[in-house]
Amino acid sequence: MAIFIxxxxxxxxxxxxxxxDRRNFFLRGYTGHDGSNPVDxxxxxxxxxxxxxxxxxxxxxxxxxxxxxxVKAADDLARTAWDNDxxxxxxxxxxxxxxxxxxxxxxxx
Amino acid sequence: MTTYxxxxxxxxxxxxxxxxAAAGEGQVWYNGTDYKTSxxxxxxxxxxxxxxxxxxxxxxxxxxxxxxxxxxxxxxYGLKTFEYNGSSWTAGNNMARATGSPYxxxxxxxxxxLTAGWAVGGGYPTANNLVEHYDGTNWTTSAVLPATRGxxxxxxxxxxxxxxxxxxxxxxxxxxxxTFHYDGEAWTGGGDMNTARTNAxxxxxxxxxxxxxxxxxxxxxxxxxxxxxxxxxxxEVTNFPRTASYLGFAGSQTDALAxxxxxxxxxxxxxxxxxxxxxxxxxxNMAAGRLFYKSNAGNANDALAxxxEGLSNSTEExxxxxxxxxxxxx
Numbered sequence: 001m002a003i004f005i006x007x008x009x010x011x012x013x014x015x016x017x018x019x020x021d022r023r024n025f026f027l028r029g030y031t032g033h034d035g036s037n038p039v040d041x042x043x044x045x046x047x048x049x050x051x052x053x054x055x056x057x058x059x060x061x062x063x064x065x066x067x068x069x070x071v072k073a074a075d076d077l078a079r080t081a082w083d084n085d086x087x088x089x090x091x092x093x094x095x096x097x098x099x100x101x102x103x104x105x106x107x108x109x
Numbered sequence: 110m111t112t113y114x115x116x117x118x119x120x121x122x123x124x125x126x127x128x129x130a131a132a133g134e135g136q137v138w139y140n141g142t143d144y145k146t147s148x149x150x151x152x153x154x155x156x157x158x159x160x161x162x163x164x165x166x167x168x169x170x171x172x173x174x175x176x177x178x179x180x181x182x183x184x185x186y187g188l189k190t191f192e193y194n195g196s197s198w199t200a201g202n203n204m205a206r207a208t209g210s211p212y213x214x215x216x217x218x219x220x221x222x223l224t225a226g227w228a229v230g231g232g233y234p235t236a237n238n239l240v241e242h243y244d245g246t247n248w249t250t251s252a253v254l255p256a257t258r259g260x261x262x263x264x265x266x267x268x269x270x271x272x273x274x275x276x277x278x279x280x281x282x283x284x285x286x287x288t289f290h291y292d293g294e295a296w297t298g299g300g301d302m303n304t305a306r307t308n309a310x311x312x313x314x315x316x317x318x319x320x321x322x323x324x325x326x327x328x329x330x331x332x333x334x335x336x337x338x339x340x341x342x343x344x345e346v347t348n349f350p351r352t353a354s355y356l357g358f359a360g361s362q363t364d365a366l367a368x369x370x371x372x373x374x375x376x377x378x379x380x381x382x383x384x385x386x387x388x389x390x391x392x393x394n395m396a397a398g399r400l401f402y403k404s405n406a407g408n409a410n411d412a413l414a415x416x417x418e419g420l421s422n423s424t425e426e427x428x429x430x431x432x433x434x435x436x437x438x439x
Contacts, residue, residue: 029396
Protein backbone atom coordinates (compact mmCIF):
# COMPACT_ATOMS: atom_id res chain seq x y z
CA MET A 1 0.00 0.00 0.00
CA ALA A 2 1.28 3.42 -0.95
CA ILE A 3 2.32 5.70 1.87
CA PHE A 4 1.82 8.96 -0.02
CA ILE A 5 -0.47 10.53 -2.59
CA UNK A 6 1.15 13.05 -4.95
CA UNK A 7 -0.66 15.96 -6.51
CA UNK A 8 -0.73 19.56 -7.62
CA UNK A 9 -3.12 22.12 -6.17
CA UNK A 10 -3.05 25.89 -6.09
CA UNK A 11 -2.68 27.29 -2.58
CA UNK A 12 -5.73 29.53 -2.30
CA UNK A 13 -4.71 31.05 1.03
CA UNK A 14 -6.56 31.06 4.34
CA UNK A 15 -7.64 27.56 5.38
CA UNK A 16 -6.28 25.94 2.22
CA UNK A 17 -5.10 23.46 4.82
CA UNK A 18 -6.33 23.67 8.38
CA UNK A 19 -4.99 22.63 11.77
CA UNK A 20 -7.31 19.64 11.61
CA ASP A 21 -5.98 18.65 8.18
CA ARG A 22 -2.43 18.77 9.54
CA ARG A 23 -3.38 16.42 12.37
CA ASN A 24 -5.32 14.08 10.08
CA PHE A 25 -2.70 13.41 7.45
CA PHE A 26 0.90 14.13 6.45
CA LEU A 27 1.21 17.16 4.20
CA ARG A 28 4.29 18.74 2.69
CA GLY A 29 4.35 21.35 -0.03
CA TYR A 30 6.97 22.10 -2.68
CA THR A 31 6.31 25.46 -4.25
CA GLY A 32 8.20 27.49 -6.76
CA HIS A 33 8.15 28.38 -10.43
CA ASP A 34 9.41 26.50 -13.46
CA GLY A 35 9.86 29.62 -15.58
CA SER A 36 6.50 29.32 -17.25
CA ASN A 37 4.07 28.25 -14.56
CA PRO A 38 3.84 28.12 -10.78
CA VAL A 39 4.78 24.82 -9.19
CA ASP A 40 2.49 23.70 -6.38
CA UNK A 41 3.31 20.08 -5.60
CA UNK A 42 1.88 18.44 -2.48
CA UNK A 43 2.88 15.15 -0.89
CA UNK A 44 -0.09 13.88 1.08
CA UNK A 45 -0.51 11.06 3.53
CA UNK A 46 -2.32 8.21 1.79
CA UNK A 47 -5.45 7.96 3.86
CA UNK A 48 -9.08 8.78 3.18
CA UNK A 49 -8.87 12.28 4.64
CA UNK A 50 -5.74 13.06 2.66
CA UNK A 51 -7.36 11.93 -0.58
CA UNK A 52 -10.48 13.97 0.15
CA UNK A 53 -8.35 17.04 0.91
CA UNK A 54 -6.73 16.87 -2.55
CA UNK A 55 -10.15 16.48 -4.17
CA UNK A 56 -11.62 19.37 -2.17
CA UNK A 57 -8.64 21.51 -3.17
CA UNK A 58 -9.47 20.84 -6.84
CA UNK A 59 -6.10 19.19 -7.11
CA UNK A 60 -4.73 16.88 -9.76
CA UNK A 61 -3.20 13.59 -8.73
CA UNK A 62 0.27 12.88 -10.12
CA UNK A 63 2.59 9.93 -10.08
CA UNK A 64 5.65 10.26 -7.89
CA UNK A 65 7.83 10.63 -11.01
CA UNK A 66 5.63 13.40 -12.38
CA UNK A 67 5.68 15.24 -9.04
CA UNK A 68 9.45 14.87 -8.76
CA UNK A 69 9.90 16.27 -12.28
CA UNK A 70 7.87 19.37 -11.40
CA VAL A 71 9.92 19.93 -8.24
CA LYS A 72 13.16 19.50 -10.19
CA ALA A 73 12.04 22.12 -12.71
CA ALA A 74 11.51 24.57 -9.85
CA ASP A 75 14.90 23.64 -8.36
CA ASP A 76 16.59 24.21 -11.72
CA LEU A 77 15.13 27.71 -11.94
CA ALA A 78 16.09 28.53 -8.35
CA ARG A 79 19.66 27.33 -8.92
CA THR A 80 19.96 29.41 -12.09
CA ALA A 81 18.60 32.45 -10.25
CA TRP A 82 21.20 31.91 -7.53
CA ASP A 83 24.01 31.71 -10.12
CA ASN A 84 22.84 34.96 -11.69
CA ASP A 85 22.40 36.87 -8.41
CA UNK A 86 25.84 38.49 -8.28
CA UNK A 87 27.03 41.76 -6.77
CA UNK A 88 30.26 43.42 -7.88
CA UNK A 89 33.27 42.81 -5.62
CA UNK A 90 31.39 40.26 -3.51
CA UNK A 91 33.31 37.19 -2.33
CA UNK A 92 31.83 33.69 -2.33
CA UNK A 93 31.44 33.79 1.47
CA UNK A 94 29.74 37.19 1.29
CA UNK A 95 27.31 35.91 -1.31
CA UNK A 96 26.42 32.97 0.92
CA UNK A 97 25.98 35.30 3.88
CA UNK A 98 23.68 37.49 1.77
CA UNK A 99 21.48 34.92 0.06
CA UNK A 100 22.47 31.53 1.48
CA UNK A 101 24.15 28.59 -0.21
CA UNK A 102 23.21 27.53 -3.70
CA UNK A 103 19.94 25.62 -3.53
CA UNK A 104 20.25 21.89 -3.96
CA UNK A 105 17.94 19.39 -5.59
CA UNK A 106 14.95 18.27 -3.60
CA UNK A 107 14.02 14.62 -3.39
CA UNK A 108 10.39 14.19 -2.46
CA UNK A 109 9.52 11.33 -0.10
CA MET B 110 -1.78 -4.99 41.52
CA THR B 111 -0.22 -1.62 42.08
CA THR B 112 -2.14 1.66 42.18
CA TYR B 113 -1.54 5.10 40.78
CA UNK B 114 -0.95 6.32 44.33
CA UNK B 115 1.66 3.61 44.91
CA UNK B 116 3.46 4.51 41.69
CA UNK B 117 3.23 8.28 41.88
CA UNK B 118 2.64 8.90 45.58
CA UNK B 119 -0.57 10.78 45.08
CA UNK B 120 -4.18 10.16 44.25
CA UNK B 121 -5.79 11.67 41.18
CA UNK B 122 -7.37 14.96 42.21
CA UNK B 123 -11.11 15.43 42.45
CA UNK B 124 -12.27 18.75 41.04
CA UNK B 125 -15.94 19.63 41.11
CA UNK B 126 -15.53 21.60 37.92
CA UNK B 127 -12.90 21.59 35.20
CA UNK B 128 -10.14 24.21 35.48
CA UNK B 129 -9.41 26.44 32.49
CA ALA B 130 -7.59 24.44 29.83
CA ALA B 131 -4.42 26.52 30.10
CA ALA B 132 -4.26 26.14 33.88
CA GLY B 133 -4.83 22.40 33.74
CA GLU B 134 -2.23 21.60 31.08
CA GLY B 135 -0.38 18.39 31.95
CA GLN B 136 -2.61 17.54 34.94
CA VAL B 137 -5.09 14.70 35.41
CA TRP B 138 -8.27 15.00 37.50
CA TYR B 139 -11.72 13.45 38.09
CA ASN B 140 -14.73 15.74 38.02
CA GLY B 141 -17.34 13.29 39.25
CA THR B 142 -18.19 12.15 35.73
CA ASP B 143 -15.00 11.86 33.69
CA TYR B 144 -11.27 11.50 34.16
CA LYS B 145 -9.86 14.49 32.32
CA THR B 146 -6.63 16.13 31.31
CA SER B 147 -5.52 19.15 29.33
CA UNK B 148 -3.01 18.94 26.51
CA UNK B 149 -1.61 21.56 24.17
CA UNK B 150 -2.60 20.86 20.57
CA UNK B 151 -0.26 22.46 18.07
CA UNK B 152 -0.32 22.70 14.29
CA UNK B 153 0.42 24.92 11.31
CA UNK B 154 -2.37 25.93 8.96
CA UNK B 155 -2.62 28.02 5.80
CA UNK B 156 -3.10 31.76 6.14
CA UNK B 157 -4.10 34.32 3.55
CA UNK B 158 -1.83 34.70 0.54
CA UNK B 159 0.19 37.88 -0.04
CA UNK B 160 -0.56 39.75 -3.27
CA UNK B 161 2.73 38.66 -4.85
CA UNK B 162 5.64 36.30 -4.39
CA UNK B 163 8.50 37.86 -2.46
CA UNK B 164 11.07 37.61 0.27
CA UNK B 165 13.19 39.55 2.76
CA UNK B 166 10.42 41.76 4.12
CA UNK B 167 10.65 42.84 7.75
CA UNK B 168 7.80 41.36 9.78
CA UNK B 169 6.30 42.36 13.11
CA UNK B 170 3.04 42.45 15.04
CA UNK B 171 0.78 39.58 16.03
CA UNK B 172 -0.79 36.70 14.14
CA UNK B 173 -4.00 38.71 13.67
CA UNK B 174 -2.45 42.17 13.32
CA UNK B 175 0.84 41.81 11.47
CA UNK B 176 2.90 43.96 9.14
CA UNK B 177 5.14 43.11 6.17
CA UNK B 178 7.52 46.00 5.44
CA UNK B 179 9.65 46.30 2.31
CA UNK B 180 11.47 43.37 0.76
CA UNK B 181 12.13 42.08 -2.72
CA UNK B 182 11.50 41.99 -5.63
CA UNK B 183 11.37 45.80 -5.74
CA UNK B 184 8.43 45.83 -8.15
CA UNK B 185 6.19 43.89 -5.79
CA TYR B 186 7.64 44.80 -2.38
CA GLY B 187 10.30 47.55 -2.44
CA LEU B 188 9.01 50.12 0.03
CA LYS B 189 5.53 48.62 0.24
CA THR B 190 3.66 47.79 3.42
CA PHE B 191 1.08 45.05 3.80
CA GLU B 192 -1.09 44.49 6.87
CA TYR B 193 -2.54 41.10 7.91
CA ASN B 194 -5.76 40.76 9.90
CA GLY B 195 -5.68 37.02 10.50
CA SER B 196 -7.30 36.23 7.17
CA SER B 197 -6.03 38.50 4.42
CA TRP B 198 -3.34 41.02 3.52
CA THR B 199 -4.13 44.59 2.48
CA ALA B 200 -1.77 47.26 1.20
CA GLY B 201 -0.79 50.15 3.46
CA ASN B 202 1.27 53.28 2.91
CA ASN B 203 4.84 53.04 1.68
CA MET B 204 7.86 53.19 3.97
CA ALA B 205 9.33 56.65 4.43
CA ARG B 206 12.94 56.15 3.32
CA ALA B 207 14.16 57.72 0.11
CA THR B 208 13.97 55.25 -2.73
CA GLY B 209 17.72 55.22 -3.56
CA SER B 210 18.64 51.61 -4.23
CA PRO B 211 15.65 49.49 -5.24
CA TYR B 212 16.77 47.07 -2.55
CA UNK B 213 17.00 49.65 0.25
CA UNK B 214 14.50 47.80 2.44
CA UNK B 215 15.62 44.22 1.78
CA UNK B 216 17.06 42.15 4.63
CA UNK B 217 15.96 44.66 7.25
CA UNK B 218 14.23 43.59 10.43
CA UNK B 219 11.22 44.76 12.35
CA UNK B 220 9.60 44.52 15.76
CA UNK B 221 6.77 46.02 17.80
CA UNK B 222 3.08 46.09 17.04
CA LEU B 223 0.94 47.08 14.07
CA THR B 224 0.30 50.50 15.64
CA ALA B 225 3.74 50.95 17.21
CA GLY B 226 6.17 49.11 14.97
CA TRP B 227 9.75 49.80 13.99
CA ALA B 228 12.01 48.65 11.17
CA VAL B 229 15.80 48.77 11.10
CA GLY B 230 18.58 48.62 8.52
CA GLY B 231 18.73 46.32 5.54
CA GLY B 232 19.58 47.07 1.93
CA TYR B 233 22.00 45.55 -0.54
CA PRO B 234 24.57 45.59 -2.03
CA THR B 235 25.21 48.21 0.67
CA ALA B 236 23.33 48.03 3.97
CA ASN B 237 22.04 51.18 5.64
CA ASN B 238 21.39 52.40 9.19
CA LEU B 239 17.86 53.67 8.64
CA VAL B 240 15.19 53.37 11.33
CA GLU B 241 11.49 53.92 10.76
CA HIS B 242 8.41 53.88 12.98
CA TYR B 243 4.96 52.65 11.89
CA ASP B 244 1.76 53.85 13.60
CA GLY B 245 -0.66 51.62 11.75
CA THR B 246 -1.06 54.15 8.96
CA ASN B 247 2.16 56.02 8.23
CA TRP B 248 5.91 55.51 8.47
CA THR B 249 8.19 58.21 9.94
CA THR B 250 11.96 58.25 10.13
CA SER B 251 13.68 58.08 13.51
CA ALA B 252 17.19 58.16 14.97
CA VAL B 253 19.53 56.11 12.79
CA LEU B 254 21.29 53.02 14.08
CA PRO B 255 24.89 53.88 15.16
CA ALA B 256 26.22 51.61 12.39
CA THR B 257 25.01 50.20 9.09
CA ARG B 258 23.54 46.74 9.44
CA GLY B 259 21.74 44.03 7.49
CA UNK B 260 20.69 40.55 8.54
CA UNK B 261 20.48 41.31 12.28
CA UNK B 262 17.50 40.97 14.62
CA UNK B 263 15.18 43.59 16.06
CA UNK B 264 13.43 42.52 19.24
CA UNK B 265 11.02 44.07 21.70
CA UNK B 266 8.79 47.13 21.65
CA UNK B 267 9.43 50.40 19.86
CA UNK B 268 10.36 52.26 23.07
CA UNK B 269 12.50 49.52 24.63
CA UNK B 270 13.99 47.50 21.82
CA UNK B 271 17.19 45.74 20.87
CA UNK B 272 19.09 45.17 17.65
CA UNK B 273 21.79 42.49 17.60
CA UNK B 274 24.01 40.62 15.17
CA UNK B 275 23.97 41.06 11.39
CA UNK B 276 26.67 42.21 9.02
CA UNK B 277 28.27 45.54 8.27
CA UNK B 278 27.16 47.81 5.47
CA UNK B 279 29.82 47.15 2.89
CA UNK B 280 32.36 44.45 1.97
CA UNK B 281 33.83 42.53 3.64
CA UNK B 282 30.49 41.67 5.22
CA UNK B 283 31.69 39.80 8.27
CA UNK B 284 29.23 38.62 10.88
CA UNK B 285 29.03 40.91 13.91
CA UNK B 286 28.37 40.38 17.63
CA UNK B 287 27.26 43.85 18.71
CA THR B 288 24.03 44.76 20.47
CA PHE B 289 22.29 48.13 20.46
CA HIS B 290 19.55 49.34 22.84
CA TYR B 291 16.79 51.60 21.50
CA ASP B 292 14.38 53.74 23.54
CA GLY B 293 12.36 54.99 20.60
CA GLU B 294 14.45 58.13 20.18
CA ALA B 295 18.13 57.21 20.62
CA TRP B 296 20.53 54.27 20.56
CA THR B 297 23.11 53.10 23.11
CA GLY B 298 25.59 50.24 22.97
CA GLY B 299 24.99 46.92 24.75
CA GLY B 300 26.96 43.73 25.30
CA ASP B 301 28.53 41.66 22.52
CA MET B 302 27.35 38.15 21.77
CA ASN B 303 29.92 35.42 22.33
CA THR B 304 29.42 34.23 18.76
CA ALA B 305 29.20 36.88 16.05
CA ARG B 306 26.49 35.90 13.58
CA THR B 307 24.05 36.98 10.92
CA ASN B 308 20.84 35.46 9.51
CA ALA B 309 20.11 34.04 12.97
CA UNK B 310 16.88 33.41 14.84
CA UNK B 311 15.96 35.01 18.12
CA UNK B 312 13.35 36.49 20.37
CA UNK B 313 10.99 38.54 18.25
CA UNK B 314 8.35 41.08 19.05
CA UNK B 315 7.84 39.64 22.54
CA UNK B 316 11.53 39.86 23.49
CA UNK B 317 12.76 42.63 25.74
CA UNK B 318 15.91 44.62 26.46
CA UNK B 319 16.57 42.50 29.55
CA UNK B 320 15.47 39.10 28.22
CA UNK B 321 16.46 38.40 24.62
CA UNK B 322 17.41 35.21 22.77
CA UNK B 323 19.61 34.52 19.75
CA UNK B 324 20.19 31.13 18.13
CA UNK B 325 21.80 29.57 15.03
CA UNK B 326 22.85 31.75 12.06
CA UNK B 327 25.93 32.20 9.88
CA UNK B 328 29.38 33.02 11.31
CA UNK B 329 29.81 32.57 8.18
CA UNK B 330 29.59 28.77 8.63
CA UNK B 331 26.28 27.76 10.13
CA UNK B 332 26.16 27.45 13.90
CA UNK B 333 23.83 25.91 16.47
CA UNK B 334 24.96 28.17 19.34
CA UNK B 335 22.22 29.70 21.46
CA UNK B 336 22.69 32.74 23.70
CA UNK B 337 20.54 34.63 26.19
CA UNK B 338 20.83 38.36 26.95
CA UNK B 339 20.07 39.86 30.37
CA UNK B 340 20.33 43.52 29.46
CA UNK B 341 24.08 43.65 29.93
CA UNK B 342 25.75 40.50 28.70
CA UNK B 343 25.10 37.41 26.59
CA UNK B 344 25.64 33.90 27.95
CA GLU B 345 25.67 30.59 26.10
CA VAL B 346 22.85 28.16 26.84
CA THR B 347 21.59 24.90 25.33
CA ASN B 348 22.51 24.59 21.67
CA PHE B 349 19.82 24.78 18.99
CA PRO B 350 19.03 21.22 17.76
CA ARG B 351 20.66 21.76 14.36
CA THR B 352 23.10 24.06 12.61
CA ALA B 353 20.96 26.37 10.55
CA SER B 354 20.37 29.89 9.29
CA TYR B 355 17.57 31.96 7.73
CA LEU B 356 15.12 30.64 10.30
CA GLY B 357 11.75 32.02 11.15
CA PHE B 358 11.20 32.83 14.80
CA ALA B 359 8.67 34.09 17.31
CA GLY B 360 8.35 34.39 21.05
CA SER B 361 10.46 35.30 24.02
CA GLN B 362 13.56 34.12 25.89
CA THR B 363 11.48 31.60 27.88
CA ASP B 364 8.91 30.59 25.25
CA ALA B 365 10.30 30.73 21.73
CA LEU B 366 9.52 29.06 18.43
CA ALA B 367 11.97 28.47 15.56
CA UNK B 368 10.83 27.26 12.17
CA UNK B 369 12.05 26.36 8.68
CA UNK B 370 15.35 27.83 7.46
CA UNK B 371 17.98 25.49 6.15
CA UNK B 372 21.09 23.52 7.00
CA UNK B 373 23.77 23.64 4.33
CA UNK B 374 24.01 21.80 2.03
CA UNK B 375 20.33 21.32 1.52
CA UNK B 376 17.03 22.94 0.87
CA UNK B 377 14.57 24.73 3.07
CA UNK B 378 13.43 22.60 5.99
CA UNK B 379 9.95 22.34 7.45
CA UNK B 380 11.27 21.65 10.94
CA UNK B 381 9.84 23.52 13.94
CA UNK B 382 11.46 23.67 17.38
CA UNK B 383 10.41 25.19 20.68
CA UNK B 384 12.52 26.65 23.53
CA UNK B 385 11.26 26.94 27.11
CA UNK B 386 14.19 28.86 28.57
CA UNK B 387 16.12 25.69 29.31
CA UNK B 388 15.86 23.16 26.53
CA UNK B 389 14.74 22.75 22.94
CA UNK B 390 11.94 20.40 21.87
CA UNK B 391 10.41 19.27 18.60
CA UNK B 392 7.15 20.86 17.42
CA UNK B 393 4.88 20.11 14.43
CA ASN B 394 6.45 20.76 11.04
CA MET B 395 5.37 23.47 8.66
CA ALA B 396 3.71 22.32 5.44
CA ALA B 397 6.31 23.98 3.20
CA GLY B 398 9.91 24.98 3.85
CA ARG B 399 11.28 28.43 3.11
CA LEU B 400 14.23 30.66 3.91
CA PHE B 401 13.30 33.58 6.12
CA TYR B 402 14.66 37.09 6.20
CA LYS B 403 12.80 38.21 9.33
CA SER B 404 9.41 37.68 7.64
CA ASN B 405 7.71 36.49 10.79
CA ALA B 406 5.50 37.80 13.56
CA GLY B 407 3.53 36.74 16.61
CA ASN B 408 4.50 34.71 19.66
CA ALA B 409 5.38 31.09 20.37
CA ASN B 410 1.71 30.01 20.55
CA ASP B 411 0.38 32.18 17.74
CA ALA B 412 3.15 32.63 15.20
CA LEU B 413 2.95 33.88 11.64
CA ALA B 414 5.26 32.99 8.73
CA UNK B 415 4.95 34.70 5.38
CA UNK B 416 6.73 34.97 2.01
CA UNK B 417 10.35 33.78 1.99
CA GLU B 418 12.81 32.40 -0.52
CA GLY B 419 11.86 29.06 -1.95
CA LEU B 420 8.19 29.82 -1.81
CA SER B 421 5.72 32.12 -3.45
CA ASN B 422 3.25 34.31 -1.65
CA SER B 423 1.93 31.92 0.97
CA THR B 424 1.39 32.39 4.69
CA GLU B 425 1.30 29.82 7.47
CA GLU B 426 -0.08 30.25 10.97
CA UNK B 427 1.08 28.26 14.01
CA UNK B 428 -1.28 27.77 16.92
CA UNK B 429 -0.69 26.02 20.21
CA UNK B 430 -3.90 25.79 22.21
CA UNK B 431 -4.43 24.01 25.52
CA UNK B 432 -7.48 21.76 25.13
CA UNK B 433 -9.49 19.75 27.69
CA UNK B 434 -9.72 16.02 26.89
CA UNK B 435 -11.69 13.18 28.44
CA UNK B 436 -9.50 10.19 29.19
CA UNK B 437 -10.96 7.02 27.72
CA UNK B 438 -9.68 3.50 27.31
CA UNK B 439 -9.90 3.58 23.54
